[in-house]
Amino acid sequence: MMIRGIVRISIYVAILSAILILLQELLGTDPKALIQTTLLAMTPLALAAAGEALNQRAGMVNIGIEGIFAISAIAGVYMAEVLGNGYLGLLFGGLVGALIGFIMAVVSIYGKADQIIMGMGLNIAAMGITPFLLRAIWGFPGLHLPPKEVLIQRLDIYGFQISIVTIAAIVIAIALHIILHKTYLGLWIKAAGEAPEALDAAGHNVNMIRMITPTIGGFLAGLGGAFMPLDFFGSITKEFTAGRGFIALACVISSNLEPMGSLGFALIFGLADALAPVIAITPGVKESVPYQFILALPYIVTLAVVAIAVKGRKLPRALGIPYSRE
Amino acid sequence: MDDSGGRDRPYISMRGIVKIYPDGTLALRGVDLDIYRGEILGLLGENGAGKTTLMKILSGFLRPTRGLIYIDGKEVRFRDPSDAINRGIYMVHQHFSLVPSFTVLENLCLVHGRGFLTTLKGLDLDIVREKAKKLLSVLGLDVPLDIPVENLPVGVRQRAEILKALFIGANVLILDEPTSLLTPYEAKELFRFIKELAQKGAAVIFITHRIREVIEVTDRVVVLRRGLVAGEMITRSATPEKLSELMVGGEAIVRREIATSERNILAGKPILSVRGLVVLDDLGRPVVKGVDLDLFQGEILGIAGVEGNGQSELVEAITGLRSVLKGSVILNGVDITNKTPSYIYKHGLIHIPSDRDRLALALDMKIYENVLIGLQRNPAYHHNIIPRIINWDTVKKAARELIKRFSITAESLDAKARALSGGNRQRLVIARELSKGAKVVIASNPTRGLDIASTSYVRTILRELRDRGAGVLLVSSDLDEILELSDRIAVIYDGKILGILSREEAKRVDIGLMMGGVQAS
Ligand SMILES: Nc1ncnc2c1ncn2[C@@H]1O[C@H](COP(=O)(O)OP(=O)(O)O)[C@@H](O)[C@H]1O
Ligand SMILES: [Mg+2]
Numbered sequence: 001m002m003i004r005g006i007v008r009i010s011i012y013v014a015i016l017s018a019i020l021i022l023l024q025e026l027l028g029t030d031p032k033a034l035i036q037t038t039l040l041a042m043t044p045l046a047l048a049a050a051g052e053a054l055n056q057r058a059g060m061v062n063i064g065i066e067g068i069f070a071i072s073a074i075a076g077v078y079m080a081e082v083l084g085n086g087y088l089g090l091l092f093g094g095l096v097g098a099l100i101g102f103i104m105a106v107v108s109i110y111g112k113a114d115q116i117i118m119g120m121g122l123n124i125a126a127m128g129i130t131p132f133l134l135r136a137i138w139g140f141p142g143l144h145l146p147p148k149e150v151l152i153q154r155l156d157i158y159g160f161q162i163s164i165v166t167i168a169a170i171v172i173a174i175a176l177h178i179i180l181h182k183t184y185l186g187l188w189i190k191a192a193g194e195a196p197e198a199l200d201a202a203g204h205n206v207n208m209i210r211m212i213t214p215t216i217g218g219f220l221a222g223l224g225g226a227f228m229p230l231d232f233f234g235s236i237t238k239e240f241t242a243g244r245g246f247i248a249l250a251c252v253i254s255s256n257l258e259p260m261g262s263l264g265f266a267l268i269f270g271l272a273d274a275l276a277p278v279i280a281i282t283p284g285v286k287e288s289v290p291y292q293f294i295l296a297l298p299y300i301v302t303l304a305v306v307a308i309a310v311k312g313r314k315l316p317r318a319l320g321i322p323y324s325r326e
Numbered sequence: 327m328d329d330s331g332g333r334d335r336p337y338i339s340m341r342g343i344v345k346i347y348p349d350g351t352l353a354l355r356g357v358d359l360d361i362y363r364g365e366i367l368g369l370l371g372e373n374g375a376g377k378t379t380l381m382k383i384l385s386g387f388l389r390p391t392r393g394l395i396y397i398d399g400k401e402v403r404f405r406d407p408s409d410a411i412n413r414g415i416y417m418v419h420q421h422f423s424l425v426p427s428f429t430v431l432e433n434l435c436l437v438h439g440r441g442f443l444t445t446l447k448g449l450d451l452d453i454v455r456e457k458a459k460k461l462l463s464v465l466g467l468d469v470p471l472d473i474p475v476e477n478l479p480v481g482v483r484q485r486a487e488i489l490k491a492l493f494i495g496a497n498v499l500i501l502d503e504p505t506s507l508l509t510p511y512e513a514k515e516l517f518r519f520i521k522e523l524a525q526k527g528a529a530v531i532f533i534t535h536r537i538r539e540v541i542e543v544t545d546r547v548v549v550l551r552r553g554l555v556a557g558e559m560i561t562r563s564a565t566p567e568k569l570s571e572l573m574v575g576g577e578a579i580v581r582r583e584i585a586t587s588e589r590n591i592l593a594g595k596p597i598l599s600v601r602g603l604v605v606l607d608d609l610g611r612p613v614v615k616g617v618d619l620d621l622f623q624g625e626i627l628g629i630a631g632v633e634g635n636g637q638s639e640l641v642e643a644i645t646g647l648r649s650v651l652k653g654s655v656i657l658n659g660v661d662i663t664n665k666t667p668s669y670i671y672k673h674g675l676i677h678i679p680s681d682r683d684r685l686a687l688a689l690d691m692k693i694y695e696n697v698l699i700g701l702q703r704n705p706a707y708h709h710n711i712i713p714r715i716i717n718w719d720t721v722k723k724a725a726r727e728l729i730k731r732f733s734i735t736a737e738s739l740d741a742k743a744r745a746l747s748g749g750n751r752q753r754l755v756i757a758r759e760l761s762k763g764a765k766v767v768i769a770s771n772p773t774r775g776l777d778i779a780s781t782s783y784v785r786t787i788l789r790e791l792r793d794r795g796a797g798v799l800l801v802s803s804d805l806d807e808i809l810e811l812s813d814r815i816a817v818i819y820d821g822k823i824l825g826i827l828s829r830e831e832a833k834r835v836d837i838g839l840m841m842g843g844v845q846a847s
Contacts, residue, residue: 200387204436
């Protein structure tokens with residue numbers, strides 16, 4: 001599994017490099033800048049997708065990542081400013097996400113609520129809450145710029161800028177891969193998704209597992225959400241998430257619920273995200289194609305990739321089905 | 327077996343157990359049960375008597391609505407199966423509790439590592455494999471450890487379950503209808519094995535509705551009827567008649583009817599003829615290895631054999647659900663080899679599948695909608711003005727008739743098929759299939775899981791079909807059923823027909839031996 005994952009990642013990297021070389025020829029863009037932006041755009045997707053892949057393996061579904069992104073971002077920036085520390089802001093964003101994930105899990109397990117509807121509800125609620133909080137906290141409904149001091153400093157490796165959170169996202173995806181495929185917890189998670197009654201009969205607590213994974217998934221989504229204003233954009237706007245929560249879900253399903261695969265797809269979508277503005281302002285393209293169309297590129301790529309990748313995917317048998325003994 | 331020792335005090339006592347399911351079903355109405363160390367306790371009762379429910383309570387799966395459990399005189403409360411497992415109580419469920427996509431080894435890991443401290447520990451695959459191999463050689467069992475459970479035949483899955491129970495060192499082993507999938511030979515092995523276990527001091531609770539097995543293997547038997555203890559006996563002093571009476575209450579039912587021996591099998595050509603059939607399983611291994619069969623009009627040809635010897639693949643190949651690698655299937659003169667199920671059905675073959683909930687019914691659709699399955703292209707059910715549009719009134723009328731004719735107990739036509747009990751589901755399937763009016767019927771385990779009334783009803787229908795001249799291919803892992811119904815009996819073992827016996831020459835022992843792979847002399 002590990003080796004297959006590495007091979008897969010290498011293939012993505014190879015394809016990516018080819019595209020980059022091609023782009024440099026065609027558009028004359030600086031490949032370094034493009035890679036830097038790609039990795040930044042990849043990070044929130046990878047964090048959320050790796051966590052959600054783990055979560056769906058346990059038979060749970062959280063389609064409210066978009067909502068968690070928005071709420072955690074505001075919470076993260078707020079706490080970063082209060083404490084004057086961007087890292088604490090990131091952590092707080094993660095904790096808020098974890099709390100949301102946990103509450104949704106409890107409501108779905110013990111209240112037998114439909115997880116899809118709950119996730120939708122969260123997304124819609126977040127759409128309303130974001131401008132409200134922006135105005136309530138910072139007095140501007142449109143845009144807020146956190147002070148420079150609380151923004152996360154990028155690492156500089158021989159002139160190549162990379163965020164520590166990006167490195168963390170890669171490490172986390174690998175760690176979740178190992179947990180899922182090599183440890184007892186992973187075995188329990190997969191059993192919870194495939195045959196919860198068998199997990200129960202073996203003397204394990206199905207609902208405990210099914211509360212742990214949404215909490216982990218929520219934490220990672222929250223981290224990704226807080227990362228966007230505190231690192232990626234350096235600002236927070238009204239609709240800054242721009243459907244990235246849904247793109248993260250596309251990573252999950254395209255990867256066949258594999259954390260490492262999710263990372264790979266996040267890379268592809270990250271590239272599309274980074275590329276869109278570059279193409280839009282390229283001379284020749286700028287005049288002939290409306291820029292709105294180019295900016296839709298990430299979403300079109302998502303649609304295309306999901307359409308191709310989703311074929312023959314085998315989802316866990318008990319996905320989205322609450323477990324009860326009687 | 328010495329059952330005088332250690333009898334003074336029960337190891338486990340259940341007192342006044344009442345269980346009401348959330349939907350209001352009163353499954354147990356105050357049951358007392360004692361279990362002693364070193365005994366094999368038979369728990370006998372009809373379908374729905376509450377045997378499974380009672381044992382799910384003892385194994386921590388269900389909490390009793392009322393009542394107490396004592397171990398060694400001390401009260402215990404099981405909140406989860408893990409509490410029971412920690413006390414050495416393990417239940418092998420009738421429908422198994424293995425993760426289908428996991429290998430047997432991974433399933434064993436599921437019981438090997440438990441508790442918070444193992445959470446992030448790497449899987450101990452090597453340790454588990456060693457321990458499993460040791461257990462297997464001690465028990466003389468054969469279970470492949472590295473094949474996903476879903477690819478194993480049902481009989482092997484059961485062995486994997488028992489392996490799992492012993493893997494955790496259970497000293498109270500509950501087996502829920504364990505023999506339903508075994509050959510007589512395998513059942514004997516199981517009996518020998520649980521007797522050994524009991525001699526070593528374990529308590530074995532053996533749930534069954536087969537009186538013969540109770541007499542053969544148990545030391546003591548408790549009979550449940552409608553959620554109450556109907557009686558308790560030391561097996562030595564029990565007779566089949568007495569047990570049967572306790573089980574069904576009052577009048578004992580005569581279960582065996584001798585199959586009509588003199589069947590005038592129409593001379594001439596067989597109505598279904600299978601030649602040199604080779605079929606692969608899901609993993610691409612040949613599991614049907616050259617089968618020849620002839621089915622004549624007016625006969626029931628029984629195929630006896632232990633689950634997993636190729637019979638399900640054989641049936642799937644004949645009915646068009648699985649492709650044929652080599653050989654041919656001729657139905658009434660028409661070559662139906664590798665044809666689609668709808669083509670085959672059009673040429674007069676119907677299939678009553680073993681897995682009716684998956685293959686024969688759409689459980690979440692309404693009863694009358696289920697009546698239409700397979701008949702949706704039949705113009706009789708279409709609108710008479712607009713072609714190809716289904717006329718639901720006609721369908722409902724047909725459904726109503728079938729329900730009446732086959733005595734199906736259903737709340738309404740609009741109820742989901744899921745709401746029907748097992749017996750009524752099977753009646754619905756049979757009713758629908760027979761309404762297609764075919765000349766060849768393939769019935770796979772047609773009475774599995776049904777209550778006595780439905781079982782005898784289904785068997786009567788199969789006999790009637792035969793009497794009216796249809797050819798019935800009966801595939802069943804229940805030898806009693808085969809013996810009761812068949813005019814000829816073919817025994818399948820390891821993908822081949824070991825022999826075909828006529829009803830007269832068929833002796834239970836011989837068939838049992840052949841099912842275990844021993845050619846009768
Ligand atoms: N999950 C359930 N919900 C509601 N009723 C049930 C459930 N399981 C079993 N029952 C009912 O409880 C009674 C006892 O069932 P069971 O213990 O399975 O009997 P047995 O094992 O003796 O066949 C039956 O009437 C059955 O329909
Ligand atoms: Mg039962």
